[in-house]
Amino acid sequence: MKLYRFVWIPVLGGILSSCAVHIGNAVFDVPWWCIGVPTALVVVLSLYFTGKAVSEREYVCGFCGAHFSPKRRDMGFLLHDNDRYVLKCPHCKKRGFCEPSYKNK
């Protein structure tokens, strides 16, 4: 397991250590979960729907021209430029921008 995957834990701990909500001039101390739970929910839902939308399409590898559908578990945090996504081709194993395939439309 790569250690850089756990960098978010101290970052999240630092963010959640001070939970003060400012509304106008008033400052309210709120429990950490009032901010952490909705934030985690938004992140999980956005990853779910992004992964679903991307994995339902077919992409064309820019190196070998193979058509493939990426697996949902590989979606994570993908770099993208409009419709083009940085994906790893299952055929040539190279990672690069892949155009969506419009063959089945």
Ligand SMILES: [Zn+2]
């Ligand atoms: Zn390829």
